[in-house]
Amino acid sequence: MAITAQDVNKLRQETGAGMMDCKKALTEANGDFEAAKDILRKQGQKIASKRADNATSEGIVLTHVSADGSNGKVVALACETEPVSKVEDFQNLAKAVMETAVSTNAATKEELLAAPQADGRALQEHITDLMGKIGEKIDIISYENVTAEKVVSYDHSNGKLGVLVGLTNTGGVDVTEVGKDVAMQIAAMKPIAVDKDGVDSATVEREIEVGKDQARAEGKPEAMLEKIAMGKLNKFYKDNTLLNQDFVKDPSVSVAKLLDNTNKGMTVTEFKRVAIG
Numbered sequence: 001m002a003i004t005a006q007d008v009n010k011l012r013q014e015t016g017a018g019m020m021d022c023k024k025a026l027t028e029a030n031g032d033f034e035a036a037k038d039i040l041r042k043q044g045q046k047i048a049s050k051r052a053d054n055a056t057s058e059g060i061v062l063t064h065v066s067a068d069g070s071n072g073k074v075v076a077l078a079c080e081t082e083p084v085s086k087v088e089d090f091q092n093l094a095k096a097v098m099e100t101a102v103s104t105n106a107a108t109k110e111e112l113l114a115a116p117q118a119d120g121r122a123l124q125e126h127i128t129d130l131m132g133k134i135g136e137k138i139d140i141i142s143y144e145n146v147t148a149e150k151v152v153s154y155d156h157s158n159g160k161l162g163v164l165v166g167l168t169n170t171g172g173v174d175v176t177e178v179g180k181d182v183a184m185q186i187a188a189m190k191p192i193a194v195d196k197d198g199v200d201s202a203t204v205e206r207e208i209e210v211g212k213d214q215a216r217a218e219g220k221p222e223a224m225l226e227k228i229a230m231g232k233l234n235k236f237y238k239d240n241t242l243l244n245q246d247f248v249k250d251p252s253v254s255v256a257k258l259l260d261n262t263n264k265g266m267t268v269t270e271f272k273r274v275a276i277g
Contacts, residue, residue, distance in 0.1 A: 017132065194270065
């Protein structure tokens with residue numbers, strides 16, 4: 001049957017696919033709109049399979065904090081190239097991902113991808129559809145939740161870095177400003193844990209061995225190696241765990257002291273730092 005421009009435009013409006021792709025799909029489906037949609041979806045699946053191993057080093061990171069401030073979410077939707085990250089369809093998809101995360105309160109990335117959209121299809125299917133339209137791999141590379149007495153977020157100006165920080169013992173004080181400062185500290189200094197207790201044992205053991213090797217290379221006596229290594233480990237904690245780091249805006253106080261000065265006993269319970277690239 002003859003495929004009219006009106007038919008092609010209608011399919012394009014319904015799927016967002018390109019004009020030529022829509023015309024080709026309608027021709028292959030003999031004008032059957034539902035069959036044409038299936039063809040376009042299969043095109044997205046083929047691209048997803050073909051580009052499965054491609055690197056996704058561009059994209060958008062979004063954060064959201066609930067109205068009561070007790071829960072925060074951060075999502076990273078990634079693609080292969082910067083131009084695609086700026087396409088309206090990609091940005092709208094990122095917003096849809098976050099809206100779905102908020103509305104469903106999905107606990108994991110898998111739950112988020114399986115969540116049904118307005119048309120009844122899973123979020124993953126919509127992501128695959130856009131891959132077919134754009135021709136690049138698109139993936140949710142990170143999805144994190146933080147629940148605490150008070151959650152504060154920070155979005156970096158490049159749109160590719162987001163931080164959530166959970167605070168406790170706020171004492172009813174407005175801690176938004178200090179929370180933002182701490183979130184920016186996390187963005188800049190990349191701590192690996194809240195405090196030394198949060199550092200995994202493998203990392204601790206590695207740092208101790210590195211400290212011993214360095215001391216040994218400097219000619220220190222074997223009997224001193226353990227003590228020297230522990231000193232280096234404490235320096236590692238100071239540099240790499242949030243509460244022990246010097247506060248960037250005022251190095252005379254640690255982050256722990258900054259929080260305690262704001263309200264006695266206030267501290268960080270959890271944080272998430274998500275970046276693309």
